[in-house]
Amino acid sequence: xxxxxxxxxxxxxxxxxxxxxxxxxxxxxxxxxxxxxxxxxxxxxxxxxxxxxxxxxxxxxxxxxxxxxxxxxxxxxxxxxxxxxxxxxxxxxxxxxxxxxxxxxxxxxxxxxxxxxxxxxxxxxxxxxxxxxxxxxxxxxxxxxxxxxxxxxxxxxxxxxxxxxxxxxxxx
Amino acid sequence: xxxxxxxxxxxxxxxxxxxxxxxxxxxxxxxxxxxxxxxxxxxxxxxxxxxxxxxxxxxxxxxxxxxxxxxxxxxxxxxxxxxxxxxxxxxxxxxxxxxxxxxxxxxxxxx
Amino acid sequence: xxxxxxxxxxxxxxxxxxxxxxxxxxxxxxxxxxxxxxxxxxxxxxxxxxxxxxxxxxxxxxxxxxxxxxxxxxxxxxxxxxxxxxxxxx
Numbered sequence: 001x002x003x004x005x006x007x008x009x010x011x012x013x014x015x016x017x018x019x020x021x022x023x024x025x026x027x028x029x030x031x032x033x034x035x036x037x038x039x040x041x042x043x044x045x046x047x048x049x050x051x052x053x054x055x056x057x058x059x060x061x062x063x064x065x066x067x068x069x070x071x072x073x074x075x076x077x078x079x080x081x082x083x084x085x086x087x088x089x090x091x092x093x094x095x096x097x098x099x100x101x102x103x104x105x106x107x108x109x110x111x112x113x114x115x116x117x118x119x120x121x122x123x124x125x126x127x128x129x130x131x132x133x134x135x136x137x138x139x140x141x142x143x144x145x146x147x148x149x150x151x152x153x154x155x156x157x158x159x160x161x162x163x164x165x166x167x168x169x170x171x172x
Numbered sequence: 173x174x175x176x177x178x179x180x181x182x183x184x185x186x187x188x189x190x191x192x193x194x195x196x197x198x199x200x201x202x203x204x205x206x207x208x209x210x211x212x213x214x215x216x217x218x219x220x221x222x223x224x225x226x227x228x229x230x231x232x233x234x235x236x237x238x239x240x241x242x243x244x245x246x247x248x249x250x251x252x253x254x255x256x257x258x259x260x261x262x263x264x265x266x267x268x269x270x271x272x273x274x275x276x277x278x279x280x281x282x283x
Numbered sequence: 284x285x286x287x288x289x290x291x292x293x294x295x296x297x298x299x300x301x302x303x304x305x306x307x308x309x310x311x312x313x314x315x316x317x318x319x320x321x322x323x324x325x326x327x328x329x330x331x332x333x334x335x336x337x338x339x340x341x342x343x344x345x346x347x348x349x350x351x352x353x354x355x356x357x358x359x360x361x362x363x364x365x366x367x368x369x370x371x372x373x
Contacts, residue, residue, distance in 0.1 A: 023242055024344065026235035082191060082218045085210055089198040097272045098207055100263075118252040122217065127209045129259035139206045139259065139269070178284055185291050192325065196298045199305050199321060205313045208305075212321050220328050223291070227335055230284075236334075239343045243331070243350060247324070250354035254320055257361035262313040264365045 009052045014044040016055075058111050058160055070159045074119060077152070081123045088125070088141065096141050100129065103136045103149055107162060116156045123152060177229055184226030191219035204270035205262045213255035220247055285336055292332040299325035316360055323353040 021036040044051075088096060107113050117128040117136060125145035130137035140146050157163070198211025221244050228240040299322045306318030327349050334342035 020242075023235070023238045024347070026239070026340070078214070078218055082214050085198070085214050086191070086194045089194055089201065089211060089215075094201060096202075096207060098270060100206075100269060117256065118249065121213050121252040121255050122248070123214075125210060127206065127213060127259055128256050129206065129209075129263045131256070137263065139209070141207065141210050182284075182287060185288070188328070189291055189294055192295055192298050192328075195321065196301050199302055199318070205311055205317065208314065208317055212317055216321055216324050220324050223295075223328050224331055227331055230335060236340060236343060239347065240331070243327075243343070243347055246347070246350055246354075247327075250350065251320075251324065254354060254357040254361070257358045258313050258317055258320070261361045261365040262311070265313075267311055267313065 006048070009055055010044050010048050012055050013048055013051055014040050017044055058109060063160060066159050070155065073155060074122070077119075077123045077148075081125065085125060085141070097143060098139060098141055099143065101138050101140055101146050103138050105134050105136060105153060107134070107153065107156060107160075112156055112160045112162065115159070116153060119152050119156060120149065123148065177232065181226040181230035184222050184229065188219045188221075188223035188226065191215045191222065195219060205267060206259060206269045209255050209259050213251055217248060217251045220244075220251075288332050288336050292329050292336065295325050295329055295332070299329070312364055313361075316357065316364070320353065320357045323349070323357075327353065 017040040018036060021040055025032050025036065088094070105113060105116060107116055113131060113134070117131045120126050120128045120136070120138060125141035126149065127139045128136055129139050138146070138149065192215070195211045195215035198215060199208055202208045202211065224240050224244045224247070228237050228244075231237055231240065302318055302321045302325065304318075306315050306322060309315045309318055327346055330342055330346040330349060334340065334346065
């Protein structure tokens with residue numbers, strides 16, 4: 001089982017690396033493709049212990065399917081947040097009342113938490129300044145910005161298919 | 173067709189430049205490091221991404237489009253992470269954060 | 284279109300020059316780092332624009348490597364400052 005898993009990880013890494021090779025060589029000439037395949041295979045075999053960690057088991061095909069929808073929703077949130085921040089910055093009175101808020105998230109594992117903290121940084125007037133365990137220290141520009149966090153958390157939970165603990169699920 | 177594409181690309185470039193200007197203004201006006209992180213991580217990212225997307229529209233279907241999309245995605249990830257790293261180092265070095273005058277400091281949910 | 288792109292690139296370049304103020308004056312080291320990061324982002328966009336002004340595709344690779352370097356530099360310096368802070372506090 002362990003060796004089968006290792007081969008699968010190597011193959012996945014090879015595919016990812018080869019996709020990057022294709023994008024950056026920007027050609028379909030056969031010698032480029034052969035060279036890319038050989039070098040990607042070598043790199044995948046040698047660095048699977050280092051780069052293999054990037055292939056988190058939470059990245060499933062379902063997550064990849066939901067990713068474009070998530071990106072679109074996040075882009076909309078980013079545009080709204082930017083409009084908000086631009087309004088604050090261009091206001092001559094500079095109406096800010098910053099504070100650092102502690103937020104506890106129910107998201108498990110590193111990857112969902114990282115996605116969550118990056119989304120926080122990119123959206124409504126909030127910047128994650130510290131992430132430790134399930135505790136986030138969030139710097140808010142205005143007190144009302146804090147209210148957007150729960151909705152964002154729900155969005156990330158939806159992306160990874162995570163249910164809140166203790167929440168009654170509809171399908172039993 | 174080509175003219176429409178140029179107009180869309182130009183509009184996206186103008187929006188991006190506007191947000192860059194806002195980001196610069198914010199960087200100069202804000203009172204401390206933490207508040208300066210806001211314009212730098214939000215306005216600059218959106219400005220850069222919208223100029224890059226505008227260039228992607230301008231280039232049309234080609235390999236350049238793939239590269240530009242990769243650069244834009246990387247920028248989204250990296251600027252958020254950079255902002256987080258800078259904020260954390262400021263927090264760990266106990267740089268005090270700016271608060272509006274005339275407010276009590278013991279506000280309950282502060283760190 | 285080329286003239287338009289040149290004007291945009293010049294405006295963004297001037298923006299970056301103004302941001303240098305924060306990198307030079309910034310009261311704390313983190314402010315300077317933030318200034319450098321922002322100047323870097325703007326330079327990256329100027330490089331992307333130059334690709335299309337000169338119609339030289341290899342500049343896009345330059346832009347990507349620039350983005351990678353900017354990310355690594357910022358995170359490395361931020362982590363370094365953090366470690367220094369811990370030593371001071373102890």
